[in-house]
Amino acid sequence: MAKFIKAMDDLPLILKIILALPMLDIVWSVYRIVRSVNNNSIFGIVLGVIILIIGIPFLWLIDIITLILMNKVLWVD
Numbered sequence: 001m002a003k004f005i006k007a008m009d010d011l012p013l014i015l016k017i018i019l020a021l022p023m024l025d026i027v028w029s030v031y032r033i034v035r036s037v038n039n040n041s042i043f044g045i046v047l048g049v050i051i052l053i054i055g056i057p058f059l060w061l062i063d064i065i066t067l068i069l070m071n072k073v074l075w076v077d
Contacts, residue, residue, distance in 0.1 A: 001038045005031070013071060020063035020073070026052070028063055032075050044076050 008031050011019075019027045029052040036044025051059065063073050 001034050004034055005038060009072070013067065016067050016071075017064055020060055020067055022060045025060040025063060026055075028073050029055075029059075031073070035075060035077060039077050041077060047076060 008016075008027075018024065029048065033045060033048035033052065036048050066072065066074050
């Protein structure tokens, strides 16, 4: 799991933004779940699964903005 997290964190910014586009944003939802599992955060795991199932429509836009400003996606960890 740590390899997946490091690989996602080390991606070039343009590729991170492409993966944040609608329909591809599922990658970041899986990243959030894996990151929470790695940190043993039950709240993060439950929230990540809910986000994955519901697929909050505006989350992709928040991801793109935070990637541009901070070079990472927001999460509860």
